[in-house]
Amino acid sequence: MKRILISIALLATAVLTSGCGIFTKTGTGSPSTDSVKAPAVDMSGKTGIVAHRGFWNCREAGFSQNSIAALRLAQENGFWGSEFDVHLTGDGVVIVNHDNSINGKLIWNTPYSDLKNELLKNGEHRPTLDEYLVQGAKSKTTMLVLEIKKQKDAEHEDMLLDKCVAALKKHHLFKPDRVMFISFSLHVCQRIAKEYPEFVNQYLNGDKSPEDLQKDGINGIDYQYALLGVKSSYIKRCQDLKMSTNVWTVDAENIMKKMIANGVNSITTNEPLTLREVLGDNELKISK
C-alpha cells in the first residue's frame, strides 16, 4: 500500500508540474553545470508518439512529408508531437523541407520565389514556416517538434534560429508547452541552451554523451535507434540527469517495443498508428 501511495504522489506531482504532459518547465536564466534548466522527465512511464515530418504516410496527406496536410492529420489524430524541418532560402525566407535542396536547387542559394512552386506530391506548394505555423497554432494537444537544419555556416544558423523564434512569437507559439527544438547542429543547440533554457532542446547527432551535453546546458537527446541500442545506458543516464530522451526513426514494431522497454520519453516514427497500437494504454497524450 505504501508503495502505491508513493507512486500516486509522484504521478500527481508530475501532472501538477507538467505544462504539456511530459516535460516540466523549470525556470529561466543562463545554464550552468550545477543548475541546468532541464525539463523534468515525465514519471508516468508513458511514451509519446512523434509523427516524423507530420502524419504523411497516408492517402489523406497525399504521402507528402512536411506538408501542412501532414501536420493537420497529426494534430487531428492527437499524436503527442509532430516533427518538421526548416531551412533558410537564399533571400532569407524560412521554409519547411527536409533536404537542403529541392529538385537540384540548393535552398541556401535560391530565392523562395524559385522554390515555392516546386510542388509537393499532394499539390501543396513548399510552405514557409509562417504558413506552417498558422496550422501549428490550431492544436494545443500536439507539440511542434521543430528541427533546425544545419546551414552553410554558424552565421546562417544564427539567422535561421532568430527567424524561427520571431515566427513562433508572431503566432503565439514561443512557449515550452507548444514547441520544442531539435538539431544536428551543436552550435544551434548550444545557443538555445544559453538563450532559451526553458525549452526542450534535443541534440540529434549522436556523438555526445548525456554528461557532455549537460555541461553545455543542452537538456535532451534525440538519437538514432541503432545508436541507442548500442549505448542503451544513455537513456538511464539522461533520466538520472533529468534530461529528456527521444529516438528516431522507429518504424518496426520490435524496435518500438525495445525502445519503450528502455524508457524513452517519446518515439519518432513514420508509422504513428502502428506505434499507437503497440503502446495501447501506455500512449502519452497532451491534455487540453
Ligand code: MG
Ligand atoms: Mg527531421
